Amino acid sequence: MTRMIRIFDTTLRDGEQSPGASMNIEEKILVAKQLARLNVDIIEAGFAFSSPGDFEAIHRIAQEVEGPVICSLARAKPEDIDRAWEALKGAPKRRIHTFLSSSDIHLKHQFRMTRDEALKRAVEMVRHARGYVEDVEYSPMDATRSDLTYLCEVVEAVVEAGAGTVNIPDTVGYTTPEEFGRIIRTLRERVHGIETAIISVHCHNDLGLAVANSMAAIYAGAGQVECTINGIGERAGNASLEEVAMGLRTRTDFYQSDTNIRTEEISKASRLVSNITGMVVQPNKAIVGANAFAHTSGIHQDGLLKDKSTYEIIRPESVGLTQSRLVMGKLSGRHAFREELANLGYTLSDQELQEAFERFKRLADQKKELFEEDLETIVNKAITKVPERYVLKGLHVESGLEQRPSAMVELMMDGRIAKLTGTGDGPVDAVYRTIAALTETKSLLRAYIVKAITGGTDAQGEVSVRVEENSETVTGHGSDTDIILASAQAYLNALNKLADLAERHARAEQKIGLC
Numbered sequence: 229m230t231r232m233i234r235i236f237d238t239t240l241r242d243g244e245q246s247p248g249a250s251m252n253i254e255e256k257i258l259v260a261k262q263l264a265r266l267n268v269d270i271i272e273a274g275f276a277f278s279s280p281g282d283f284e285a286i287h288r289i290a291q292e293v294e295g296p297v298i299c300s301l302a303r304a305k306p307e308d309i310d311r312a313w314e315a316l317k318g319a320p321k322r323r324i325h326t327f328l329s330s331s332d333i334h335l336k337h338q339f340r341m342t343r344d345e346a347l348k349r350a351v352e353m354v355r356h357a358r359g360y361v362e363d364v365e366y367s368p369m370d371a372t373r374s375d376l377t378y379l380c381e382v383v384e385a386v387v388e389a390g391a392g393t394v395n396i397p398d399t400v401g402y403t404t405p406e407e408f409g410r411i412i413r414t415l416r417e418r419v420h421g422i423e424t425a426i427i428s429v430h431c432h433n434d435l436g437l438a439v440a441n442s443m444a445a446i447y448a449g450a451g452q453v454e455c456t457i458n459g460i461g462e463r464a465g466n467a468s469l470e471e472v473a474m475g476l477r478t479r480t481d482f483y484q485s486d487t488n489i490r491t492e493e494i495s496k497a498s499r500l501v502s503n504i505t506g507m508v509v510q511p512n513k514a515i516v517g518a519n520a521f522a523h524t525s526g527i528h529q530d531g532l533l534k535d536k537s538t539y540e541i542i543r544p545e546s547v548g549l550t551q552s553r554l555v556m557g558k559l560s561g562r563h564a565f566r567e568e569l570a571n572l573g574y575t576l577s578d579q580e581l582q583e584a585f586e587r588f589k590r591l592a593d594q595k596k597e598l599f600e601e602d603l604e605t606i607v608n609k610a611i612t613k614v615p616e617r618y619v620l621k622g623l624h625v626e627s628g629l630e631q632r633p634s635a636m637v638e639l640m641m642d643g644r645i646a647k648l649t650g651t652g653d654g655p656v657d658a659v660y661r662t663i664a665a666l667t668e669t670k671s672l673l674r675a676y677i678v679k680a681i682t683g684g685t686d687a688q689g690e691v692s693v694r695v696e697e698n699s700e701t702v703t704g705h706g707s708d709t710d711i712i713l714a715s716a717q718a719y720l721n722a723l724n725k726l727a728d729l730a731e732r733h734a735r736a737e738q739k740i741g742l743c
Contacts, residue, residue, distance in 0.1 A: 231485045233476060234452040235469060236428060237263050238272040239501060240285070241301055242466055243456035249505040250702060252614060252725060256285045257292060259457075262500050264295040265573050266493040268469075270323060272454075275301040276315040277308040281732070283315050290319035297321040297363065304328035304353040313360040323363040325395070326353050330368035330382050332375065343378055350382060351389045358390040365393040367430065372396070372403040376414060384419045393426045393452060398441055401434025401464060405444035412448035428452035431467045433459060438467040443475055446485055457501040458509055458516065470494045470515040470547070478541055495548035496573070499601065503608055506692030506703040508677055515547055558592035572600065574607050583613070591688070594709045602688055605707050617727045618667055618720050621645060625712050627655040635659040637716070639666050656715045663719055671697035671726065673719075678711060691715045695722035700729050 240256050243249065251259065256273070263271050273289040274282040290298045298319040302308035304326050316322040328339070328350050335341050341349070350366060357364040366386040371379055383394050396411065403411070412429070416422055429445040429452070431438040442453045459468030473489040480486050498516035502509050511518040521544045531538030560568075565585055569576065576584060587606050592598060622638030635658035638647040648666045652658030660673065675694035680687045689711040693704045702725040706717025 229484070230480060231451065233446055233450075233485050233487050234269040234426065234428075235473065235487050235489055236270040236272065236299075236430075236452050236454040237266075237268040237296075237456065237469060238430075238454050238466065239263070239456040239460065239469075240289075241272040241274050242430075242454075242462055243460040243501070243505075244274075245462045246460045246465070246505065246507065249460060249507055251504055252728075253281065253285045253288060254613070255504045257288055258608065259497075259501060259504065260289045260293045262493070262497050262573070263457075264293050265490065266497050267488050267490045268296050269452075269488065270297040270299050272299045272301060272325065274315075277302060277305075277311040283311065286312075286315035287318065290316050290322065294320075297323050299323040299325050299365070302326045302357070304349050306353070306356055309353060309357050309360070312357075316361070321363070322361050323365055323393075324357040324361055325365040325367065326357055327367035327369050327395075327397075328353070329370050330374040330379055331370035333373060334370050347382055347385055351385050354386045354389040354391045362392070364391050365395055365428065366391040367395040367397050369397055370399045372398045372408065372411065373400070376411065379411075380415060380418045383415055384421065387419065387421045387425045391425060393428050394422075395428035395430050395452075395454065396445070396450075397430040397454075398432055398438075399430075401432035401438065403431075403441055404437060405440045408441045409444040409448040412445045412450050416449050426451040428454060430454035432462065433464040433466065436464075438465070439471045439475070442467045442472055443483070446476070446483055457497050458507065458513070460501065460505065460507055468514070470498065474515050474542060474547065477546075491546050492548045493573075496604070499604060500608065503605065503690065503692075503705065504703070506675065506677055506694060506705065508679060508692075515542070521549060557598060558589065560588075560592070568603065569607060572603060572607075576607065591709070605688060605690065608705075614721070614724050614728050615731075616720075616724050617642065618663075618723055620716055620720055622647070623659070623713060623716055625655045625659060627658075633658045635662045637662045637666060639663070639720075641667065655712055659712060659716050660719055663716065663723070667723060669697065669723055669726070671695045671723065674701065676715075678715075689714050691718040693718045693722050695719070695726065697726050698730075700726060702726055702729070 244251060260271055273286040276283045276286050286300050300312035300315050302312040302324055309324060312324045328346055329335055335346055354364055354366050368379060368382045427450045429442055429450050431441040453472050455467040455469040455472050457469055459465040473487050476483055476486050495516055509516055562585055565588055584606050619640040621640050624636040627633035632651050633655045634651045636649045646666050648662050650658055650662035650665055652661045674696050677692045679690055688707050688709055690707045691714040695702055702722050704718045704722025706714040706721060708714040
């Protein structure tokens with residue numbers, strides 16, 4: 229009989245810990261709504277105690293996203309758990325996920341605690357969380373490097389204290405499939421009362437084994453997998469949601485397990501997270517990479533033409549990669565545009581729709597055909613807009629052989645127009661140096677990524693930049709058929725995010741000062 233494995237998505241928490249992958253609140257809500265369409269069981273929306281921004285994001289998601297259980301991470305500390313509860317109060321289905329290490333390495337060197345002290349704290353904090361919610365998850369961090377007998381003691385104690393889910397994290401990506409499967413089986417055999425709880429697993433990819441370890445754990449009896457879209461996360465990342473979901477769907481015969489994931493939403497989720505974080509999916513990435521369903525070998529092509537099952541174990545349509553194109557262009561009206569967005573799963577406010585429609589019309593004048601990816605980019609830009617302190621009003625670039633590239637940039641800044649001409653090593657460098665001089669910012673450009681959204685010479689180019697200033701790192705995005713203009717938009721988007729962050733911090737400090 230097929231078991232249904234719960235999918236616990238931590239893209240908005242562990243995934244956001246990827247260097248440079250931070251998202252603003254509107255972007256997090258957009259991702260959370262797509263995760264709901266994907267039909268994940270639990271969304272770990274953030275770490276409420278870590279920052280006001282995370283608290284607000286969790287609170288908004290709890291209020292606005294329907295379907296999945298909404299979860300907040302909390303250290304095994306009363307103040308963390310209290311804060312998690314405050315953020316989650318509005319959610320119909322809510323979970324508090326608390327954690328403390330169980331490995332001697334962590335307890336000795338990081339927490340300065342004995343095993344007995346850690347065990348007592350774990351039990352107390354699970355009970356504290358149960359005072360707020362019935363759905364409590366506990367994680368003995370670094371479980372795969374813990375003494376197995378002690379790990380069994382911790383798991384048994386927190387289950388008795390009321391934890392309905394016990395997560396076994398491979399925190400540093402250390403274990404192997406065989407070893408991890410043995411750990412899960414041992415817990416099932418030796419922990420009294422384990423049948424009343426769900427065993428979850430959270431695997432990191434430091435040795436490239438996150439998905440393999442997660443699948444081995446499922447085979448050994450785990451009932452929940454913690455994963456992220458595109459496998460993003462701390463260091464080398466987490467187990468990839470799309471690989472786990474399609475692995476179970478494709479090999480249900482072997483694992484006797486499946487998920488409730490609507491796999492047709494996988495590609496859309498992958499593109500959305502990639503666009504927002506600026507982390508490009510490698511072409512040979514399983515399931516969602518550009519080459520995942522591309523066949524070059526003549527032998528493979530011959531087989532596919534005769535019967536697709538010869539060389540494809542997954543139908544592209546099953547992950548949302550349909551070849552049908554949207555018949556949308558410059559003659560399309562507002563009603564048709566709204567209906568097409570609804571078909572893609574987007575519901576916009578009147579203001580967001582107006583902005584998206586105006587951008588759609590501008591793009592339709594530049595392109596002969598608009599594809600689904602074009603519309604998604606338009607919508608994402610309208611929904612995730614940040615307050616614009618700097619607005620591009622004019623841009624003229626000159627570059628050529630034996631000519632130093634120059635750029636004239638005109639910006640609206642705080643209600644006034646400013647114009648400046650500068651030079652650089654290339655046209656984009658000239659634009660960026662001129663913008664930096666105009667805005668008097670001293671940010672560092674950590675990454676600059678360009679990709680085509682669709683095919684053809686009239687394709688939109690999408691630029692993602694990672695910019696750092698005053699220890700804050702943000703990702704900016706821009707898209708246009710003119711790649712220089714897209715580059716300017718991306719840089720200004722990042723500077724506007726940094727300005728917005730600075731204003732938020734200032735307001736928070738002022739509020740603290742008034743208290």
